[in-house]
Amino acid sequence: xxxxxxTAPPDRPDGTAAEEPRIEDLVHEDAGPTPRFGGLASEHAExxxxxxxxxxxxxxxxxxxxxxxxxxxxxxxxxxxxxGPVGHLGDRLFGGLARGSGGLVVLIVAFVGIFxxxxxxxxxxxxxxxxxxxxxxxxxxxxxxxxxxxxxxTTVISSIIAMLIAVPIAIGVALFVTYYAPKRLAAPVAHAVxxxxxxxxxxxxxxxxxxxxxxxxxxxxxxSTALGWIPLFEKPPGDNVGVVFTASxxxxxxxxxxxxxxxxxxxxxxxxxxREGALALGATRWEMIRLSVLxxxxxxxxxxSMLGLGRALGETVAVLIILSVxxxxxxxxxxxxxxxxxxxxxxxxxxxxxxxxxxTGAYIAAGLVLFVVxxxxxxxxxxxxxxxxxGTKRPRRNRRAGAATEGASA
Amino acid sequence: xxxxxxVSGLNVYYGDFKAVEDVSMTVEPRSVTAFIGPSGCGKSTxxxxxxxxxxxxxxxxxxxxxxxxxxxxxxxxxxxxxxxRVVGMVFxxxxxFPTMSIFDNVASGLKLNGVKDRKKLTEVVxxxxxxxxxxxxxxxxxxxxxxxxxxxxxxxxxxxRAIAVxxxxxxxxxxxxxxxxxxxxxxxxxxxKLKDRFTVVIVTHNMQQAARVSDQTAFFNLAATGxxxxxxxxxxxxxxxxxxxxxxTEDYITGRFG
Numbered sequence: 125x126x127x128x129x130x131t132a133p134p135d136r137p138d139g140t141a142a143e144e145p146r147i148e149d150l151v152h153e154d155a156g157p158t159p160r161f162g163g164l165a166s167e168h169a170e171x172x173x174x175x176x177x178x179x180x181x182x183x184x185x186x187x188x189x190x191x192x193x194x195x196x197x198x199x200x201x202x203x204x205x206x207x208g209p210v211g212h213l214g215d216r217l218f219g220g221l222a223r224g225s226g227g228l229v230v231l232i233v234a235f236v237g238i239f240x241x242x243x244x245x246x247x248x249x250x251x252x253x254x255x256x257x258x259x260x261x262x263x264x265x266x267x268x269x270x271x272x273x274x275x276x277x278t279t280v281i282s283s284i285i286a287m288l289i290a291v292p293i294a295i296g297v298a299l300f301v302t303y304y305a306p307k308r309l310a311a312p313v314a315h316a317v318x319x320x321x322x323x324x325x326x327x328x329x330x331x332x333x334x335x336x337x338x339x340x341x342x343x344x345x346x347x348s349t350a351l352g353w354i355p356l357f358e359k360p361p362g363d364n365v366g367v368v369f370t371a372s373x374x375x376x377x378x379x380x381x382x383x384x385x386x387x388x389x390x391x392x393x394x395x396x397x398x399r400e401g402a403l404a405l406g407a408t409r410w411e412m413i414r415l416s417v418l419x420x421x422x423x424x425x426x427x428x429s430m431l432g433l434g435r436a437l438g439e440t441v442a443v444l445i446i447l448s449v450x451x452x453x454x455x456x457x458x459x460x461x462x463x464x465x466x467x468x469x470x471x472x473x474x475x476x477x478x479x480x481x482x483x484t485g486a487y488i489a490a491g492l493v494l495f496v497v498x499x500x501x502x503x504x505x506x507x508x509x510x511x512x513x514x515g516t517k518r519p520r521r522n523r524r525a526g527a528a529t530e531g532a533s534a
Numbered sequence: 535x536x537x538x539x540x541v542s543g544l545n546v547y548y549g550d551f552k553a554v555e556d557v558s559m560t561v562e563p564r565s566v567t568a569f570i571g572p573s574g575c576g577k578s579t580x581x582x583x584x585x586x587x588x589x590x591x592x593x594x595x596x597x598x599x600x601x602x603x604x605x606x607x608x609x610x611x612x613x614x615x616x617x618x619r620v621v622g623m624v625f626x627x628x629x630x631f632p633t634m635s636i637f638d639n640v641a642s643g644l645k646l647n648g649v650k651d652r653k654k655l656t657e658v659v660x661x662x663x664x665x666x667x668x669x670x671x672x673x674x675x676x677x678x679x680x681x682x683x684x685x686x687x688x689x690x691x692x693x694x695r696a697i698a699v700x701x702x703x704x705x706x707x708x709x710x711x712x713x714x715x716x717x718x719x720x721x722x723x724x725x726x727k728l729k730d731r732f733t734v735v736i737v738t739h740n741m742q743q744a745a746r747v748s749d750q751t752a753f754f755n756l757a758a759t760g761x762x763x764x765x766x767x768x769x770x771x772x773x774x775x776x777x778x779x780x781x782x783t784e785d786y787i788t789g790r791f792g
Binding site for chain 2: 307397398400401402403404405406407408411415416419420422
């Protein structure tokens, strides 16, 4: 598409032949409003060939300018020019609105943080066990003991597994849609992936536990047989299907749309110059993608993954429905083939328990940790994106329209 | 290392639109052939058919023959990827791979060809950069990103990248139009040197440039917007600029239109 035969104005011989009739046509429908002539004049001013017609146009242009400038040039009075007052009402109004909206967002974030802190701190002070490293959860009562270690572990491990599953698939789908699929297939596939985002999470939860979990059981059995010697993959006895791994797979499906959509956008933006540079060296399509598309899109994919991770960390209803809550007497199990609770599912599961400020405070404290973790993930995404931004992402000046578009319009 | 290109009866289409009509020409090996003509006359489009880059654009197709020493580039069973390894290309705007170092940029074509031997890569990178008159400027910073060079250096880097794979032909699509006069001069010197080893075809808007660097000049024109571009005249450069056979050529090179 970089064929430069498109637009460069200086040496355009076709101008004479092609444009004269066009201008005449327009001049003939003389009744047209003056702004059209103004537009035309600037559009064609560079073409000497249209000199005769241009004269007509500049005349009307001058008239136009005359009428607008007349009232503002009180040359005869010699008095002070009217250059004030500063600021127009509409300008100030919208400026204020914009500033207000910006400030409001910051205020809301601040209030959420303050709310969480204010309710969590008293409960944290009363906590008799180590909040960060304890796995016990017995808030309320005279001796409240609660820690987030188990919740933190389950939340993070389920989200990371979800990301590990979703990101490669998302990159594949995004590349397929942008560089492999024929046009009439690309759009439906893209829409199908986008539709996944429209499914409510309660549906994912029900589908996950009732339909998908039994299907996943052979996979779980196979993985635990092969890798069971690693604690992470050790299968506890029993036929529990509401395990962390199942939740992870469902989470992967849930974050697939957002990761795909962002990756797709960034892949499609790879400058044609980079892609053609690779192709002209004799790169196959995959080599072209490896040489130009993936390096260009790397930061976008990282930020997309982090966004997906953030969503997986906070997902509540689907996880709540899928994960089976471990029996309080059983020893804690680090395996992804066991049940568990995430921050969000724990809080949602026990919303009925918010009967005393102490208990509520414990859950709020857990929520605060989730808030901080999500915040850190987003910040990390930003830092990574800033650092790995494509080196020469300069604005494309004088980008010329390709010969193809010219052909199409002609 | 240089081959003759023979084009016969070539029509180029974008979808239903015929962009170039009935071009036949012979490009001599170890010479510089310049394509001149007004914007939109199809000279860049035609250039891109010589290494099958044209068909990268959806809907684009070609009728006719392009023979590279007896082999039809559009024949059955010819892989466009293989064609592009034999017919290299340099673009209007320098396009080094932005995330790669200078070294990796030059080595990228070789790596695509499966060369892994570090010693061989180092040798070819050095000789290619020398061949592109860039070695002295970058030899101390081969591991720095290619995007950090000036525009003219980047363009010479792209030429080094193209010649590293030892192509038969090098196509240049207005290689100097984004460069300042000094960088342009450097590229022109380089083109002069390249023709000892390669067949060079260059599209240019700058008629002085065509006059300075080329042995043969082809003038393209189109009857009107929306009509296909055609090859009007092709002759030794001296003749085109002193005594063209066609009126249209004379009008164009004397600046009587455009």
